[in-house]
Amino acid sequence: MKTKTLLLASLLLAGLAKPMAGPLEADVHLTYPLTVKKLESIYIDARLYEYDPWLADVSATLVDHVVLEDVDFSTTADSLVDIHFSAKRKARMKYYIAARTYSKKGGPLYFFIDGFQKIxxxxxxxEIDVRMKxxxxxKKPKGDPEKVGGNDDDGGEENSGKITGIYRAVEIEWDGTDGAEFALQKSNDLENWETVESLVGNGETTSVFLRVSGHTQFWRLQPE
Incomplete structure (x- = not known):
């Protein structure tokens, strides 16, 4: 029995001592069903999280975040949006994605991933396909899904970029009943509140990153 115990302990320690693996790359194809309502200037928030399956009381960590704005959906077919995620794998960690789609930033929620989408x-x-709820x-679409956007598009132009600003941000951890909608609000005086984002609970602790100004700000969740 002692030999078996030592062997098991050695195997567990070997698992914990695994070095960090190589980069993670994923292409996620989000398919949006055709709606009766015409959808223009849509806001898409897609996130990649990592979590430790051995620690049930520790929240997941955001490792990649993709935001698409002003996306016009197809008016005749399902709409397809391609999201590319990248990160670096850590030993023992597991990963999942979350995606929510709003009428605009801070507007009503239109689509979400139904369930826990591991990756x-x-x-x-x-490379995975996800049908949004x-x-x-x-209504019934005509023809195949039409690609309407994604963070893998470059329009055939040479890629270029520059830093246009650096801001402080706050990470707010929260949890809510699965499917329940909330308004995340901020205030400078605890009397006047402004809604900055609409959130939907998934039954687990998640986080959201927001830019903050130099003065004191208070935060709260209000059911919608």
Whole structure:
């Protein structure tokens, strides 16, 4: 029995001592069902999280975040949006994605991923298809899904970029009943409150990053 115990302990320690693996790359194809309502200038918030499956009381960590704005959806077919995530795998960690789509930033929620969408379970380079759940009335599409946007588009132009600003941000951790909608609000005086983002609970602790100004700010969640 002592020999078996020592062997098990050695195996566990070997698992904990695994070095960090290589980069993680994923192409996630989000399919949005055609809705009765015409959708223009849509705001898409997609996130990649990592979590430790051995620590049940520790919240997940955001490792990649993609935001798409002013996306016009198809008026005749389902809409397809391609999201590319990248990160670096850590030993023992697991990963999942979350995606929410709003009428605009801070506006009503239109689409979300229904369920817990795991990723990178067996490989570091992955491509998956996810059908978004609609909160709007839908109708039968005509033809194949049409690609309407994604963070893999470069329009055939040479890629370029520059830093245009550096700001302080706050990470707010929260949890809510699965499917319940909340308004995240801020205030400078605890009397006047401004809604800065609409959130939907998934039954687990999640986080959201927001820019903050130099003066004191208070935060609260209000059911919608």
């Amino acid at each position: 990178f379970e067996h490989k570091d380079d992955e 609609s909160k709007l009335a839908t």
